[in-house]
Amino acid sequence: MLLEVKDLRAVVRPEEDEGEAKEIIKGLSLSLDRGEVHAIMGPNGSGKSTLSHVLAGKPGYEVTDGEVLFDGENLLELEPEERAAKGLFLAMQYPVEIPGVPYMQFLKVALNSQRKLRGEDELSTPDFMRLVREKAQALGISMDMLKRPVNVGFSGGEKKRMEVLQMAVLEPKLCVLDEIDSGLDIDALKVVAEGVNALRGPRRGFLVITHYQRLLDYIEPDHVHIMANGRIIRSGGPELAHELEREGYAAFVEDAA
């Protein structure tokens, strides 16, 4: 199993010891294997994004119970960079701007840091350039774009397309896509989905988090989970997403309650 989440509970740590920790994930279990695409759908506030942050190790969250195994290894005791080096990739809902750092440099530092953490040799500059050029071309990304500072002045679609480029270059085992469709028009959505589909394969798993069924028309999942109030309330095949689209979240949430 590539990813096993067992009875996970997590809280958001309040800032500066103000107020009480709020539990967001309330006993969530999930198994995902290589080659599979799972979708997690849920209303706002259901804890979908928190799940992705907890998996990636974002500071500010605390796991209070349960465990997460990644390739059989305890994921929760690893630093975010170690998780990345082991092959976990979180495509973010809001990719962050890093002024003054050219995208190319960022990609190279990221790839070589991961290789270093895995005990592999760093990639030489010519080899790296060849790799990036090939991957960028496939996604219709110009080399000029890669000279610009990371995400500064990029449109929503450009940011997301660059997240896909990162996946193509870093070749993770598991891609967690956190609302990759948010802020995209239909054309941009198609481009991003095509990029993701090109990365699908028997050795890689995907966890696609989304609010809308629309994305799943383009990235077709093998399994669909509906999440509400911090846990998965129902799982099924692709047809579940359509059912949800027809009946709305309310019906499911009421059933579960």
Added chain:
Amino acid sequence: MADQDTIRQVEELKKYKYGFETEIETEKAPKGLNEDIIRFISAKKGEPEWMLEWRLEAYRQWLKMEEPRWAKVRYEPIDYQDLYYYAAPKQQKKPKSLDEVDPRLLETYEKLGIPLKEQMVLAGVEGAPKVAVDAVFDSVSVATTFREELEKAGVIFCPISEAIQKYPDLVRKYLGSVVPPGDNFFAALNSAVFTDGSFVYVPKGVRCPMELSTYFRINEKKTGQFERTLIIVDEGGYVSYLEGCTAPARSEHQLHAAVVELIAEKDAEIKYSTVQNWYPGDEEGRGGVYNFVTKRADCRGDNSKVSWTQVETGSAITWKYPSCLLRGDNSVGEFYSIAISNNAQQVDSGTKMVHLGKNTKSRIISKGISAGKSQNTYRGLVSIHRKAHGARNFTQCDSLLIGGECGAHTVPYIQAKTPHAKVEHEATTSKIAEDQLFYLRARGIPEEEAVALIVNGFVREVIQKLPMEFMAETQRLIGISLEGSVG
């Protein structure tokens, strides 16, 4: 065969060098400062009478001056009678190989990406030449080639003490013409007791055939306590000069008070870059260097241009304002600065742009990064005089804070005495966002490297102004300077 020759040459050099040092060793001035000490220094240097008089006059002015207290730096009072003003370079026991060198120093060289052979030279390994004959062969021959090339172009580049002997007319004409001996407390002190420094003269219409930084890269020279640098570029000439080194510099002296004077005649251009990495002291700042420097350029001729670029990462205290007097019409002054402070370091640095001529332009880009418990102040003056019609200035001061215990301060002074001028000032203060750090870490970049990457992005505009061969090293230096600032 060639190697045999080199070894012999090197042996000769060593004999000369050691003989020279032994001779100096027997004579050393006692602690304290008075007219006799200054006479002693001047005599040791075999200086002409006028130079001695100049020094004594500076000393007399210094006696009447008070140490400036307006900078935002705090330190224990300095007892000027408890310092040595003339001491032969200490006969240090040299390490016999890199094995005997402080491993932490080597680690830093490693991180900076300095080649092994250069590491030996920098660490002062005894007989480094012998161990690496080809390295020395390279550096001796390269240095000689450089020297020949400079001579052919008519460029004078030598120690200032040599220039006083060989080119007294040039020195008398220009020394103190930009920073007069009585300019300020530290400049007066320097004028009285300076013992070393560089002299550069670029004649009319000559473009110095190499970056003088390249020269230093090979001939790493020891910087003294009271350095005096004088650079003159005559009409239509050009020079690029780099002072300092990214490698950490230890100093036996706590107080450093240098003076740098630049003179750009008509149509001349000077690019002066500094990488300052003096010992900053321990985490509390104990034992660190006090760096009180006066640097000023005189854009004397029309259409002249001076660019100051500085990367300040070291010293416990930095007090430094490289400035430009824009006297010639259409003259241009630039100041690009990166000042990094960590732990208990205190930086008070900036520039003065004094617009006197018509259509003069100045540009100030200052990037301050504070971490630890440090205090980092930008202090700058833009002064537009009555006749400076059409003068323009653009100033941008950006501060980046790492952690919650440090301070960043921006103190701009603007004086405009003509309505026919344009002055712009922009300032920002930001913190490294948690989101930025997490984004980079989620891509596999460890926290300290992530900070270094963000900071390098922040200072990119200034890094690009540095001579090419120092850009990569400086980027690494920035990472090293901020080690331990997160987590």
